[in-house]
Amino acid sequence: MQNKxxxxxxxxxxxxxxxxxxxxxxxxxxSGYRPIEAYVALxxxxxGGPYYIGETIRQMSPLILSGLAVAFAFRTGLFNIGVxxxxxxxxxxxxxxxxxxxxxxxxxxxxxxxxxAVAGALWGAVPGILKAxxxxxxxxxxxxxxxxxxxxxxEIIRNFLLAPGERTENVxxxxxxxxxxLQSITEYSTLHYGIIVALIAAVIMWFLLWRTTMxxxxxxxxxxxxxxxYAGINVSKNIVLSMAISGAFAGIAGSMEGLGTYQYMTIxxxxxxxxxxxIAVALxxxxxxxxxxxxxxxxxxxxxxxxxxxxxxxxxxxxxxxxIALIIFFVACSYIVHxxxxxxxxxxxx
Amino acid sequence: MEYVIDMRNIRKEFPGIVANDNITLQVKKGxxxxxxxxxxxxxxxxxxxxxxxxxxxxxxxxxxxNKVVNNDPNIANSLGIxxxxxxxxxxxxxxxxxNIILGKEPTKGGKVDLHTAAKExxxxxxxxxxxxxxxxxxxxxxxxxxxxxxxxxxxxRGADILIFDEPTAVLTPQEILELIQIMRKLxxxxxxxxxxxxxxxxxxxxxxxxxxxxxxRGVGTVDVKDSNPDSLAxxxxxxxxxxxxxxxxxEPKEPVLTIKDLVVLDSRKVPAVNGLNLTVKAGEIVxxxxxxxxxxxxxxxxxxxxxxxxxxxxxxxxKDITNKTPRSVTGSGLAHIPQDxxxxxxxxxxxxxxxxxxQTYYQKPFSKNGILKFSPIFDKAKKLISxxxxxxxxxxxxxxxxxxxxxxxxxxxxxxxxxPDFLIAAQPTRGLDVGAIEFIxxxxxxxRDKGKAVLLVSFELDEIINVSDRIAVMYEGKIVAIVDxxxxxxxxxxxxxxxxxxxxxxxx
Numbered sequence: 016m017q018n019k020x021x022x023x024x025x026x027x028x029x030x031x032x033x034x035x036x037x038x039x040x041x042x043x044x045x046s047g048y049r050p051i052e053a054y055v056a057l058x059x060x061x062x063g064g065p066y067y068i069g070e071t072i073r074q075m076s077p078l079i080l081s082g083l084a085v086a087f088a089f090r091t092g093l094f095n096i097g098v099x100x101x102x103x104x105x106x107x108x109x110x111x112x113x114x115x116x117x118x119x120x121x122x123x124x125x126x127x128x129x130x131x132a133v134a135g136a137l138w139g140a141v142p143g144i145l146k147a148x149x150x151x152x153x154x155x156x157x158x159x160x161x162x163x164x165x166x167x168x169x170e171i172i173r174n175f176l177l178a179p180g181e182r183t184e185n186v187x188x189x190x191x192x193x194x195x196x197l198q199s200i201t202e203y204s205t206l207h208y209g210i211i212v213a214l215i216a217a218v219i220m221w222f223l224l225w226r227t228t229m230x231x232x233x234x235x236x237x238x239x240x241x242x243x244x245y246a247g248i249n250v251s252k253n254i255v256l257s258m259a260i261s262g263a264f265a266g267i268a269g270s271m272e273g274l275g276t277y278q279y280m281t282i283x284x285x286x287x288x289x290x291x292x293x294i295a296v297a298l299x300x301x302x303x304x305x306x307x308x309x310x311x312x313x314x315x316x317x318x319x320x321x322x323x324x325x326x327x328x329x330x331x332x333x334x335x336x337x338x339i340a341l342i343i344f345f346v347a348c349s350y351i352v353h354x355x356x357x358x359x360x361x362x363x364x365x
Numbered sequence: 366m367e368y369v370i371d372m373r374n375i376r377k378e379f380p381g382i383v384a385n386d387n388i389t390l391q392v393k394k395g396x397x398x399x400x401x402x403x404x405x406x407x408x409x410x411x412x413x414x415x416x417x418x419x420x421x422x423x424x425x426x427x428x429x430x431n432k433v434v435n436n437d438p439n440i441a442n443s444l445g446i447x448x449x450x451x452x453x454x455x456x457x458x459x460x461x462x463x464n465i466i467l468g469k470e471p472t473k474g475g476k477v478d479l480h481t482a483a484k485e486x487x488x489x490x491x492x493x494x495x496x497x498x499x500x501x502x503x504x505x506x507x508x509x510x511x512x513x514x515x516x517x518x519x520x521x522r523g524a525d526i527l528i529f530d531e532p533t534a535v536l537t538p539q540e541i542l543e544l545i546q547i548m549r550k551l552x553x554x555x556x557x558x559x560x561x562x563x564x565x566x567x568x569x570x571x572x573x574x575x576x577x578x579x580x581x582r583g584v585g586t587v588d589v590k591d592s593n594p595d596s597l598a599x600x601x602x603x604x605x606x607x608x609x610x611x612x613x614x615x616e617p618k619e620p621v622l623t624i625k626d627l628v629v630l631d632s633r634k635v636p637a638v639n640g641l642n643l644t645v646k647a648g649e650i651v652x653x654x655x656x657x658x659x660x661x662x663x664x665x666x667x668x669x670x671x672x673x674x675x676x677x678x679x680x681x682x683x684k685d686i687t688n689k690t691p692r693s694v695t696g697s698g699l700a701h702i703p704q705d706x707x708x709x710x711x712x713x714x715x716x717x718x719x720x721x722x723x724q725t726y727y728q729k730p731f732s733k734n735g736i737l738k739f740s741p742i743f744d745k746a747k748k749l750i751s752x753x754x755x756x757x758x759x760x761x762x763x764x765x766x767x768x769x770x771x772x773x774x775x776x777x778x779x780x781x782x783x784x785p786d787f788l789i790a791a792q793p794t795r796g797l798d799v800g801a802i803e804f805i806x807x808x809x810x811x812x813r814d815k816g817k818a819v820l821l822v823s824f825e826l827d828e829i830i831n832v833s834d835r836i837a838v839m840y841e842g843k844i845v846a847i848v849d850x851x852x853x854x855x856x857x858x859x860x861x862x863x864x865x866x867x868x869x870x871x872x873x
Contacts, residue, residue, distance in 0.1 A: 228732045231719070238714045244671060245701070245709040246723040247692025 031345035060323025069201025074315035080268030081293025092237030097157025099290025100164030105266025108134035113186025135266020143258030447519025509540035621818035627677035639842035652833030718746035
């Protein structure tokens with residue numbers, strides 16, 4: 016039984032990816048593009064050479080972290096739709112520390128990442144407190160907090176950190192995750208050390224949830240608040256804690272952008288989307304640490320490959336957006352996949 | 366003889382187990398036919414086969430003389446088979462009528478014709494003596510009435526064969542009597558009833574014939590008037606069962622739990638416990654008898670720290686535990702078998718092993734410096750599973766996968782194993798079969814004999830009278846009488862529980 020479940024956990028995403036690509040191909044065909052050519056270009060753009068691999072991995076790093084944020088909250092019974100906002104405040108905090116503090120890299124980088132984590136945690140804790148104290152649903156408050164984060168971070172940059180070009184100064188070299196070494200082995204992609212941070216975070220998430228008493232409490236509260244209260248677990252504390260930890264992951268995702276990819280923060284006209292992609296990544300990865308890493312690899316790869324698909328096969332990048340949406344659709348209604356597989360396994364008999 | 370339901374030699378397999386093995390169930394028109402078996406014996410599987418939810422590997426089903434190949438619940442409905450589920454399938458915010466017509470709404474000019482429907486519901490209700498208000502909202506009516514709405518739902522759809530799945534599990538003694546009247550009325554109007562149950566008393570009282578299944582196999586069908594509870598129990602369990610609880614005389618010692626002038630408000634801010642005094646001594650079982658809703662739940666919640674006490678005090682030995690947190694109350698030596706095992710007793714998605722350390726996971730040896738130690742946790746769990754005969758594939762199985770009786774055994778194992786001074790057992794045997802009940806009662810008495818104080822809360826008067834050493838009758842938030850179980854009767858208790866007076870007996 017357990018075995019069968021594990022098999023399904025792997026099969027549902029795989030079949031969903033296949034179906035997403037298949038229907039995406041049909042859409043291309045109908046729209047007058049050549050799907051085979053497009054997918055070859057897409058695949059090459061994902062993994063067809065060191066440069067592309069580097070770019071894919073770079074794109075993965077924040078996605079892993081935002082996926083972990085969503086998955087962590089979900090495992091403890093909460094829907095954190097506010098990863099986007101927590102990511103923005105984390106980004107700003109990391110850049111602020113990166114710009115203003117003087118320290119050797121060994122101190123400066125961890126300090127900037129820590130600042131991002133703390134900022135994200137505080138931002139996440141607010142909806143947690145509102146839920147624990149006043150029973151306000153976290154989906155509502157986290158969505159609202161996203162907007163507050165977007166406009167607040169913009170305002171802070173505009174008033175205190177503005178540099179020419181609607182952005183902040185670059186972070187100091189001692190705070191930068193950029194790696195000439197990684198760049199050189201990937202034909203000068205923008206790959207940076209953030210992937211290491213992301214993978215460590217994935218291990219931390221797994222360890223925290225499954226190996227510690229804190230994780231035991233968080234999961235118990237997520238499954239059954241009444242039984243947790245009966246057992247003497249402080250339910251309110253755990254709701255706040257869960258949101259704070261989830262927010263910390265999201266904040267670190269922001270630091271990937273601030274210390275790694277961009278080295279600064281711009282005044283954002285709109286959301287980055289990385290936080291929302293985290294929801295899809297967590298869904299695709301069945302809310303497990305390893306699943307999130309794999310899901311992020313797929314999403315990161317598709318997004319990077321889409322650029323190549325456009326330049327080689329002339330298919331607009333938006334089509335990859337359609338494929339991603341289809342994949343999410345099939346994972347979300349895994350019922351259809353189950354049904355299809357049952358039909359196949361029964362040999363076409365209803 | 367023509368049978369309305371004739372299921373012959375049914376066999377249903379699931380991967381790894383045979384849930385039904387050669388079971389024959391034949392129901393005559395106009396009879397109340399009991400389907401008796403322990404938890405997990407295969408009663409539900411058999412009914413799901415009849416209902417078309419499962420396809421049997423072997424066997425034939427005839428309904429009213431016609432052979433049916435049933436693989437769709439809609440066919441069962443059209444054959445006039447209706448099910449009154451144990452867990453009601455009702456929409457809380459809808460009225461009685463809206464619930465009954467749901468899925469089969471009569472329309473007039475494109476609009477749902479609620480008025481005509483309500484009249485039909487009223488007529489059906491009157492015909493069978495169901496006393497249901499068609500316009501009442503489900504959330505406002507009692508559990509007993511909700512069940513009658515479920516019955517009406519099947520009747521409205523034209524059912525003449527009604528399956529009752531453990532109907533009395535959720536009812537108060539008074540409501541059980543009413544239900545029995547209703548079932549008699551239904552058969553007198555030509556309906557046939559299959560009653561799924563493991564309560565022998567109900568079978569003796571209301572059923573005509575009884576089919577017994579044990580571990581998936583059909584044991585046989587007997588006429589109830591030719592049998593007795595002992596023989597039925599032996600058929601069901603496969604051995605002789607002790608109904609009379611064997612216990613020595615209690616030797617109460619010093620008071621363990623002392624409650625003084627306790628006032629507890631319920632969720633609506635009305636005093637549910639209103640000036641209650643009670644003492645439970647070491648080495649005795651005190652049973653609280655009372656009709657549901659007289660403050661028992663609030664009393665237990667206040668003792669265990671789940672609800673605030675507004676006035677009064679609760680002491681465990683010399684320690685004041687009034688308004689302490691659940692963890693600190695537990696630490697003072699209290700264990701609690703909660704009334705609702707799914708809501709409070711277990712985290713159903715946790716493994717059995719994880720559930721076994723629900724209150725102790727943070728202590729040594731189960732964790733160290735905040736890191737869980739899985740081998741001591743699962744060693745402990747395996748030990749408890751074998752000691753308390755919890756039937757589970759292993760300690761890693763989710764608690765959800767266990768039968769109700771085994772879930773309850775797991776909770777009892779966990780609570781008793783902590784070796785508490787004071788044990789609360791709230792409805793410890795609700796929904797369990799006689800074998801499990803026997804086991805649980807013996808465990809409670811074992812605790813008493815070890816010199817622990819036990820507080821038993823139950824709506825089953827049999828249980829209260831058989832297990833308790835003293836009975837405290839609770840009415841409107843107070844203990845109104847303390848009686849000796851050897852000198853009382855169900856009638857007297859029933860009267861006291863309804864607020865009747867007795868010679869002045871003061872609560873200690």
